[in-house]
Amino acid sequence: MPLGDPAHGPELQEQLSPSPEAVAQSAQPESRLRSLNPGPIPITAAPTSRSLLDKVSDQRDVIASHQSENGTISTVSSTVSSVESERATYEFLAQTPIKSTDAHLVEFSEAMRTVAKALRQVAEGKAAAQAEAAEWKRKYELETAQKQQSKMKDCGSCTDDNLEKLARQITLETPASDQTACCGNHEICSHEVLRDEVPGSSRRSSHKMVGRKASFKLSWGCNGNKNGQHKHDFVSFEKGDITTAERSNKQILLKWESQPQTVLFITKPNSNSVRVLCAEMVRWLKENKNINVLVEPWVSKELLTQDTDRNLVQTWDNDEETKMLHTKVDLVVTLGGDGTVLWAASLFKGPVPPVVAFAMGSLGFMTPFPSEQYRDCLDNVLKGPFSITLRNRLQCHVIRDAAKDELETEEPILVLNEVTIDRGISSYLTYLECYCDSSFVTCVQGDGLIISTTSGSTAYSLAAGGSMVHPQVPGILFTPICPHSLSFRPLILPEYVTLRIQVPYNSRGHAWASFDGKDRKQLAPGDALICSISPWPVPTACLVDSTTDFLRSIHEGLHWNLRKTQGPLDGSA
Numbered sequence: 294m295p296l297g298d299p300a301h302g303p304e305l306q307e308q309l310s311p312s313p314e315a316v317a318q319s320a321q322p323e324s325r326l327r328s329l330n331p332g333p334i335p336i337t338a339a340p341t342s343r344s345l346l347d348k349v350s351d352q353r354d355v356i357a358s359h360q361s362e363n364g365t366i367s368t369v370s371s372t373v374s375s376v377e378s379e380r381a382t383y384e385f386l387a388q389t390p391i392k393s394t395d396a397h398l399v400e401f402s403e404a405m406r407t408v409a410k411a412l413r414q415v416a417e418g419k420a421a422a423q424a425e426a427a428e429w430k431r432k433y434e435l436e437t438a439q440k441q442q443s444k445m446k447d448c449g450s451c452t453d454d455n456l457e458k459l460a461r462q463i464t465l466e467t468p469a470s471d472q473t474a475c476c477g478n479h480e481i482c483s484h485e486v487l488r489d490e491v492p493g494s495s496r497r498s499s500h501k502m503v504g505r506k507a508s509f510k511l512s513w514g515c516n517g518n519k520n521g522q523h524k525h526d527f528v529s530f531e532k533g534d535i536t537t538a539e540r541s542n543k544q545i546l547l548k549w550e551s552q553p554q555t556v557l558f559i560t561k562p563n564s565n566s567v568r569v570l571c572a573e574m575v576r577w578l579k580e581n582k583n584i585n586v587l588v589e590p591w592v593s594k595e596l597l598t599q600d601t602d603r604n605l606v607q608t609w610d611n612d613e614e615t616k617m618l619h620t621k622v623d624l625v626v627t628l629g630g631d632g633t634v635l636w637a638a639s640l641f642k643g644p645v646p647p648v649v650a651f652a653m654g655s656l657g658f659m660t661p662f663p664s665e666q667y668r669d670c671l672d673n674v675l676k677g678p679f680s681i682t683l684r685n686r687l688q689c690h691v692i693r694d695a696a697k698d699e700l701e702t703e704e705p706i707l708v709l710n711e712v713t714i715d716r717g718i719s720s721y722l723t724y725l726e727c728y729c730d731s732s733f734v735t736c737v738q739g740d741g742l743i744i745s746t747t748s749g750s751t752a753y754s755l756a757a758g759g760s761m762v763h764p765q766v767p768g769i770l771f772t773p774i775c776p777h778s779l780s781f782r783p784l785i786l787p788e789y790v791t792l793r794i795q796v797p798y799n800s801r802g803h804a805w806a807s808f809d810g811k812d813r814k815q816l817a818p819g820d821a822l823i824c825s826i827s828p829w830p831v832p833t834a835c836l837v838d839s840t841t842d843f844l845r846s847i848h849e850g851l852h853w854n855l856r857k858t859q860g861p862l863d864g865s866a
């Protein structure tokens with residue numbers, strides 16, 4: 294039967310894609326050759342045909358072994374195998390003596406050419422697949438290398454050990470026990486949390502996230518120093534996203550760790566009711582609480598008119614002692630209005646003891662305690678704990694002729710409400726250049742400018758069109774007074790900025806600065822005022838808590854948004 298006969302089809306097919314049994318059979322090449330060449334083939338051809346079949350079967354063994362390891366590599370091996378099989382076929386044809394008279398041999402050589410052609414087509418198809426696979430492999434390796442490089446750049450402070458961990462992470466081999474390790478202990482690194490499990494997802498998918506999302510870190514403090522590390526509780530990471538965590542300014546409670554012993558009384562002058570109440574409270578504190586009472590020098594002379602009362606109190610007589618008040622005083626009691634609270638705060642150029650403000654004025658925005666209930670109020674405060682509002686103050690420096698010598702500064706002045714720069718008695722427009730840190734803010738042309746704390750937002754700033762701001766909000770208000778411009782809206786800036794207000798040389802007149810409505814200072818062209826939040830806030834005791842007291846003040850003190858309620862549409866009310 295001729296080899297080209299369709300009856301030989303399965304055999305030829307088997308030669309190209311042998312079954313496992315056939316591959317095993319190729320270990321006996323002679324019997325295999327006999328089945329291919331039933332005719333009289335010269336015995337000399339046998340070794341060559343055996344080498345062809347051995348090569349084919351050897352290559353198939355390589356394919357089988359690589360397929361179990363890696364699909365890409367097995368594709369490459371099978372392509373090599375096809376090419377070599379074709380070459381072996383041609384070698385075989387060249388070496389086999391073919392006689393023109395032997396029709397079987399002619400047919401056989403034709404069949405072998407067909408085999409060679411088939412093998413070439415297979416090889417060409419697989420070469421394209423091989424090229425494509427190689428290209429994907431190259432891209433994958435390039436991407437992996439780039440990711441590794443950027444990870445290592447992000448993690449400048451990593452030790453060698455940590456670099457190894459990182460490399461393991463990139464190659465998806467991070468041991469499960471090492472999930473919380475970070476490159477450094479001093480900063481928050483987002484990839485630290487990116488390695489956390491996403492709830493409900495598999496470990497493998499969480500690793501995929503590491504690959505996609507770039508890592509970053511947050512730090513606090515001026516110009517990269519670590520002073521602000523304690524602020525970590527403001528912001529935290531959750532699965533690599535920034536989220537505000539614990540609020541720093543929850544309601545603050547003051548709890549005494551030892552019994553308070555000394556109370557300073559600050560009283561509004563020229564008020565008979567204040568004088569009477571002051572004497573009564575001093576006696577009560579002495580007799581019932583055994584408290585030392587301190588009063589201002591003028592109070593011991595003018596207010597406590599009876600000798601018995603005067604003997605109950607202590608005072609001081611020079612400025613040096615005033616500076617040391619905060620070291621002796623446990624609690625400050627004020628009797629008056631907001632002006633008395635401002636006055637009390639102004640006595641402390643540094644730390645301020647807690648202030649209990651009794652309302653004996655007309656408005657009393659910062660004076661929540663009812664004076665008629667002073668016994669209960671003082672009882673509660675002296676026992677503690679009680680809520681306080683930490684009221685920020687502004688520290689203000691006047692710099693004379695700033696452009697010539699910035700070192701010639703005056704003592705800083707602390708304000709609880711605001712510093713105002715206005716035109717004073719001048720009839721010219723105030724002209725002020727304003728800077729926030731190193732950025733230019735604007736030029737003020739009008740009656741002036743108010744730089745206010747949030748506590749002061751309900752005072753002069755409110756009258757000039759500024760917003761009312763809860764006193765615990767960390768900010769600085771920038772409110773113009775009668776600006777001669779249609780678009781000068783008030784601003785609220787973050788608490789950490791430093792403001793510089795400068796009277797330019799080409800200003801037509803002088804400006805005037807006043808501090809909580811007092812201590813006016815003239816600012817000549819070239820002078821500047823520098824303001825920033827002071828590190829010494831005023832802790833004022835709350836009647837209820839910070840927010841309740843604030844809202845009560847704007848409702849009862851300012852009658853905020855008071856309006857008759859509309860009746861229903863049917864007109865029945």
Ligand SMILES: NC(=O)c1ccc[n+]([C@@H]2O[C@H](COP(=O)([O-])OP(=O)(O)OC[C@H]3O[C@@H](n4cnc5c(N)ncnc54)[C@H](O)[C@@H]3O)[C@@H](O)[C@H]2O)c1
Nearest residue numbers: 630631632656657658710711748749751752753756809810
């Ligand atoms: N046009 C205005 O509204 C205007 C003008 C000048 C001064 N002031 C404010 O007066 C303050 C000085 O107060 P004073 O009692 O010594 O002077 P003052 O006796 O002239 O009283 C000013 C008024 O402002 C009220 N006040 C003070 N601080 C307040 C605050 N934080 N919130 C709400 N109201 C407040 C006082 O209760 C008082 O009714 C300045 O710090 C300034 O804010 C307001």
Ligand SMILES: Nc1ncnc2c1ncn2[C@@H]1O[C@H](COP(=O)(O)OP(=O)(O)OP(=O)(O)O)[C@@H](O)[C@H]1O
Nearest residue numbers: 559560561562629630631632633636654655656657
């Ligand atoms: N101990 C003090 N020594 C000197 N001056 C004081 C003292 N206490 C208060 N003052 C000043 O007295 C003025 C009036 O005080 P305060 O504002 O407390 O009372 P008020 O005007 O009756 O109250 P309100 O402002 O609520 O109407 C303010 O200018 C304040 O600075």
